[in-house]
Amino acid sequence: MDTMKSARKDDAGEVGSDLSEQIKAATKDNHVRAENTQLMxxxxxxxxxxxxxxxxLCSLYEIYKALEEELDRNASHPAVAPIYFPQELARxxxxxxxxxxxxxxxxxxxxIVPAATQRYGQRLRKIGRENPELLVAHAYTRYLGDLSGGQVLGKITQKSLGLISKDGLSFFQFPGVSSPNRFKQLYRSRMNSIELTEEEKAAVLEEAVLAFELNIQVFDDLQKMLSVATETVNQPSDRFPAAILRSSPILQYTVGLCLALATIGVGIYAL
Structure with a gap:
């Protein structure tokens, strides 16, 4: 309930009763934290x-696979149906x-994905089975974020990787959405029309906060994994037997990443 109360006001005063506005207010601090991670x-x-x-891409795939399978399974649920746009948004x-x-x-x-990515997917499947209305928080956080920052991050990615064509950048493209701004307005309107009890609305706001935290945990898990592997690579060879490396596919993978990375960058997209 604390999140529900804090979402009623922002720095300028009253937020209003619209669910989209309340989610934005409730997740403001978490959003700032995510945007200011080293990764972002x-x-x-x-x-x-x-x-x-x-x-x-690996982590995004696992997250969206869980989210979209649960949205598909609950497409007729009264809280999911208004914001169900598989043709326009599916990733x-x-x-x-x-x-x-x-x-x-x-x-x-x-x-291969970190444990935090698996936990994220498990959470999506759990609420899909038990509390489908909570999927609204995750769908809003991810899809509107993609529509808001997708074009910019797509261009950054293409330039950073030196890609001549759009091949490999499908994630950032929404051929079914002619105007991202107009579509976001439609989406918010549909979401605000969902009928929820005060208890259900409070739960959705808490879930939106959790959605950001789950993303941050994914970033932290990746950083920890690579940090450990970097330390291992930097150790003298006599302290790190080759047999151990050969016996651990996960360690092989993380060590390989560390040879190519100093840090790992993952995007969170502005709503």
Missing amino acids: LSYQKGQITLVQYKVL VESLERDLEHFWGSEWRKKV
């Missing part, structure tokens, strides 16, 4: 590498094209 700042500066982008097929472009036809065998 690096991305905005155009300091993303191909390996960073490939790792980002899974776009991510699959990007992953195949960069990883090859057997990309599914190469996808």
Whole structure:
């Protein structure tokens, strides 16, 4: 309930009763934290590498796969139906094209994500089964973020990676949306029309805060994983037997990443 109360006002005064406005107010601090992580700042500066982008795609795929499967399964739920736009917004097929472009036809065998990404997916599947109305918070946070920052980050990614064509950048493209701004207005209007009890609305606001926290945890997990691998790579060879490396595919993967990365950049998109 604390989030519900804090969402009623912003710095300028009353926020209003619209769910979209209340979510924006409730997640304001979390949004600032996410935007100012080293990961997001690096991305905005155009300091993303191909390996960073490939790792980002892997986590995004797992997150969107869980989200969209639950949205599809609950498409007729009264809280989900108004904001269900699979033709316009679905990202899974776009991510699959990007992953195949960069990883090859057997990309599914190469996808590795941190534990935090798995927890994110598990949370989406849990609420999809038990409290489908909470999917509204995740759909709003992700899709409107993609529409708001997708074009800019798409250009940054293309320039940073030196890509001549749009191949590998399908995630940032929304061919079913002719005007992102008009579509966002429609989406907010549909979301604000959802009938929720005060208790359900408070739960949605709490879930929106959690959505940002889950994203931040993904970033932190990636950084920790790579930090450990970097320290391992920097150790003398006699302190890190080759047999141990050969026996651990995950460690092989993280060590390989560290040879290419100093930091790992993952984007959070402004609402």
